[in-house]
Amino acid sequence: MTQLLLLFIVASGLLTITPGVDTVMVLRTSTSDGPRGGAAASIGICLGLLVWGMSAAFGLTALLAASELVFSIVKWAGAAYLVYLGVKLLLKPRAYLAAAQAAGSANLSRGDSGCFQRGFLSNILNPKVGVFYVTFLPQFIPHGANVAAFSLLLAGIHVLITLAWFSLLIALTVPLGRVLSRPRVVRNLDRVTGCVFVGFGLKLAVAKRA
Numbered sequence: 001m002t003q004l005l006l007l008f009i010v011a012s013g014l015l016t017i018t019p020g021v022d023t024v025m026v027l028r029t030s031t032s033d034g035p036r037g038g039a040a041a042s043i044g045i046c047l048g049l050l051v052w053g054m055s056a057a058f059g060l061t062a063l064l065a066a067s068e069l070v071f072s073i074v075k076w077a078g079a080a081y082l083v084y085l086g087v088k089l090l091l092k093p094r095a096y097l098a099a100a101q102a103a104g105s106a107n108l109s110r111g112d113s114g115c116f117q118r119g120f121l122s123n124i125l126n127p128k129v130g131v132f133y134v135t136f137l138p139q140f141i142p143h144g145a146n147v148a149a150f151s152l153l154l155a156g157i158h159v160l161i162t163l164a165w166f167s168l169l170i171a172l173t174v175p176l177g178r179v180l181s182r183p184r185v186v187r188n189l190d191r192v193t194g195c196v197f198v199g200f201g202l203k204l205a206v207a208k209r210a
Helices: 002-017 021-057 062-066 068-091 105-124 127-140 147-173 183-205
Strands: none
Touching: 002 127, 002 147, 021 105, 021 127, 021 147, 021 183, 068 105, 068 127, 068 183, 127 147
16 A cells, blocks of 8 residues: 555656646746746645545446546636636736736735635646546555545545645746846746637637546
8 A cells, every 4th residue: 555655656756747737827827926826726726636536436437437428518618718718818917917016905815715716616627637537546546445534645645745736836937026026027927827728728629628
């Protein structure tokens, strides 16, 4: 069991640091909305991972792997959401950091809520995450173990690894805050992120069940 857990930590760690839409979401949010915004987006993404992990543990995500219709519905919803975010950034790139950062704690709270929502939706509307869990986790469940309980343990470990990675990304943006807050830099970051989101959305739209 210890060996399987160590293998899972290494494998999930490597997969976590592989650039994807979640990483882009956290980087963009932490640079434009500040560390608290990045943390809020990270928590939203990790809550999405927990939901997928719990679903995998109790067999719900198996439906995604078995049903083309269900997979397609979630896939197209996720693709549309990512393209929407990307097009919005391309059409209306910001020139300054979030107004919430300079408008007091009440506005900051509302900004954090929006960051959390974007992080959660970008993750929960990606059916590939559910298929990943339902196909990846069983490889690390020892023979004779309680499948549901051990799946939840593995999902929890993955969430902790993801939180640690996101925390590092957010911390790295803090020393660069002065440069990243320049209007030209903010606009270009929004445009680049918009292109990346549109790209990920289109990639998700043509994705097939594993």
